[in-house]
Amino acid sequence: xxxxxxxxxxxxxxxxxxxxxxxxxxxxxxxxxxxxxxxxxxxxxxxxxxxxxxxxxxxxxxxxxxxxxxxxxxxxxxxxxxxxxxxxxxxxxxxxxxxxxxxxxxxxx
Numbered sequence: 001x002x003x004x005x006x007x008x009x010x011x012x013x014x015x016x017x018x019x020x021x022x023x024x025x026x027x028x029x030x031x032x033x034x035x036x037x038x039x040x041x042x043x044x045x046x047x048x049x050x051x052x053x054x055x056x057x058x059x060x061x062x063x064x065x066x067x068x069x070x071x072x073x074x075x076x077x078x079x080x081x082x083x084x085x086x087x088x089x090x091x092x093x094x095x096x097x098x099x100x101x102x103x104x105x106x107x108x109x
Contacts, residue, residue: 014096014098015053015054015095015096015097015098016088016090016095016096016097016098017097017098017099018088018097018098018099022088023054023085023097023099025086026054026058026085026086026088027083027085028058028083028084028085028086029083029084031079031080031082031083031101031103032079033072033075033076033078033079033103033105034075034078034079035075035105035107036071036072036074036075038071039069039071039072039075039105040107042071043107044069044071044072044105045069045105045106045107046068046069046072046104046105047067047068047102047103047104047105048065048067048068048069048072048073048076048102048103048105049065049066049067049068049100049101049102050063050064050065050066050068050076050077050080050100050101050102050103051063051064051066051098051099051100051101052064052080052098052099052100052101053096053097053098054085054088054096054097054098054099055096056087056088056094056095056096057087057094058084058085058086058087059084059085060080060081060083060084060085061096063077063080063081065077066100068103069105072103072105075105076103076105079103080101080103
């Protein structure tokens with residue numbers, strides 16, 4: 001389950017930082033990670049926070065885990081990599097954007 005997408009701090013160069021509402025509105029299909037069987041068996045739950053750059057074509061690039069249980073990180077990254085977004089336009093031109101994606105893993109929820 002993706003609980004929210006938040007904005008990381010802005011800087012002058014690189015991808016444009018966009019608001020939470022804009023990021024969520026760009027997502028073409030929900031991010032649905034597969035809960036790792038070993039993590040489920042071990043009772044590992046938690047939240048994986050990932051910084052991501054969404055390219056001009058809407059694909060996810062340059063993922064970096066910020067925090068989260070090690071046993072859940074690969075599943076979160078795989079699900080986010082598979083996500084597709086509507087390309088973002090700034091002043092009529094396609095542009096890459098940076099955002100933070102939060103993926104929650106809960107057993108029985």
